[in-house]
Amino acid sequence: MKKLILLSSVLLLSVYLEAQVLGELFPDMEAETVEDVVVKLPVDANGKYTLVGLAYSKKSEGDLNTWLRPVYNTFIHKPEEPGLFSSFAYDVNVYFIPMFTGVKAAAQGTAKNKAAEGVDPLLHPNLLFFKGKLKPYKEALGFDKKDVPYFFVLDPEGKIVYATSGAYSEVKMDEIEDKVLEGDN
DSSP states (O other), X not given: OHHHHHHHHHHHHHXXXXXXXXXXXXXXXXXXXXXXXXXXXXXXXXXXXXXXXXEOSHHXXXXXXXXXXXXXXXXXXXXXXXXXXXXXXXXXXXXXXXXXXXXXXGGHHHHHHHHHHHSOGGGGGGXXXXXXXXXXXXXXXXXXXXXXXXXXXXXXXSBEEEEEESSOOHXXXXXXXXXXXXXXX
């Protein structure tokens, strides 16, 4: 019974989040890669679908990390050898963005250094670090729980076409893939 209530709560939160932001333009955000390359969203999305994962608390980073391997395998990794499915690859931008705000903003440099050493170099271009004010993003994107990450699929114009939050699940990944595939048709 507890599991059913928890599942229902998660689904309602997801529906509420989606209803709040779907069709809205993703707010302008400037963040940096591990190598200090500045990326401006949604402008630098280069007219492609973009998956953005945002986390603004240490607790939410754990759930954000559950997405790394599945998203890498689905959207980033390119097969090295030709094969039956080697021609099928997504052309999607992917960004995981820890947000450093308030007094935590001073820790951004340390986090970038740790990421440079501890994160697979293949993910460095996909890992962005934001330092700034949280309030504009909380309001624009409907953040209401700081202990969960938020994920948004942006269309090529930067509009939000899908939103979810929390740890990775196959259901959420299927919904993300469906949105990206809709855009390819």
